[in-house]
Amino acid sequence: MDELGLEVLVPIHVGETRKIKNGHRQWIESVDGHPNSAGARILGLNTVDETGLGRFLALAEGPIVVLDAAAHPWLGSDEAASVTGDKPLVVLAREESSLTHVAELVLPLASWVETEGTYTSSTGRVQLARRAFPPAGQAQPAWEILHRLSQMLEAAVVAKASAEVLYEALSGQFEAFRETTFRRLEGEPGLELGPEVSDVG
Numbered sequence: 001m002d003e004l005g006l007e008v009l010v011p012i013h014v015g016e017t018r019k020i021k022n023g024h025r026q027w028i029e030s031v032d033g034h035p036n037s038a039g040a041r042i043l044g045l046n047t048v049d050e051t052g053l054g055r056f057l058a059l060a061e062g063p064i065v066v067l068d069a070a071a072h073p074w075l076g077s078d079e080a081a082s083v084t085g086d087k088p089l090v091v092l093a094r095e096e097s098s099l100t101h102v103a104e105l106v107l108p109l110a111s112w113v114e115t116e117g118t119y120t121s122s123t124g125r126v127q128l129a130r131r132a133f134p135p136a137g138q139a140q141p142a143w144e145i146l147h148r149l150s151q152m153l154e155a156a157v158v159a160k161a162s163a164e165v166l167y168e169a170l171s172g173q174f175e176a177f178r179e180t181t182f183r184r185l186e187g188e189p190g191l192e193l194g195p196e197v198s199d200v201g
Contacts, residue, residue: 039120042176042193050074058083067142068109069093069100092142107145110135116163117143118185124193126177128185 037047048056053074057064064084069075069091081098091103100106114135120126135141147161158165164182171177180191 038122038124039118039126042120043170043174054079054083058085060087063088063090065090065092066099066103067092067146069097070095075099092145094139108135108137108139109145110139110141114139115141115143117141118163118167120193121190125190126180126185126193127190128182 041047050072053072057080064087066075066089070093074080076097076099078098081102084099084102089099089103090105090107091100092107092109093100094109094111110131112129113132116129116131118126118128143163143166144161147158147166158169167182167185171180171182176193180193184191
């Protein structure tokens with residue numbers, strides 16, 4: 001649960017096993033196919049697989065907000081659409097799916113090439129991602145949509161959001177990111193997280 005009493009889940013998509021080096025230059029095996037799940041775990045968010053997603057959608061009370069309908073292949077299935085039942089459903093999506101067809105509200109989501117932000121890899125490095133071009137139509141990055149929603153709920157951390165402002169708020173709150181300022185990320189290809197983060201990946 002976050003400070004608003006909301007339960008936040010991050011879907012994990014398991015891929016093929018591959019060997020990579022972690023932030024301590026040790027070889028590890030990873031099956032995580034999601035590009036930012038390590039960052040989610042460091043922030044204390046709950047990560048779930050397909051079974052956990054299904055259980056959550058079936059048992060959740062109150063409105064459900066899906067921040068990226070493409071975050072896990074299962075979310076695009078007929079089964080995912082069916083288990084939401086009669087619950088109010090808001091979906092951020094880039095294309096149509098079974099889930100968007102049953103949603104009460106669908107918000108156009110910018111693609112990753114249209115989004116500025118950061119990614120924390122399973123090797124324990126945080127990297128800056130610049131957008132290649134502006135979002136098309138009314139699409140917006142998920143962080144911008146979330147910021148606008150938080151303003152409506154009078155829970156916004158900052159009055160005006162940008163990738164830099166939100167990252168500085170994050171790095172000020174979480175020790176692992178304390179030394180990885182946005183300006184440092186602009187000048188370097190990737191920065192290792194704080195030394196207390198030992199088993200990323």
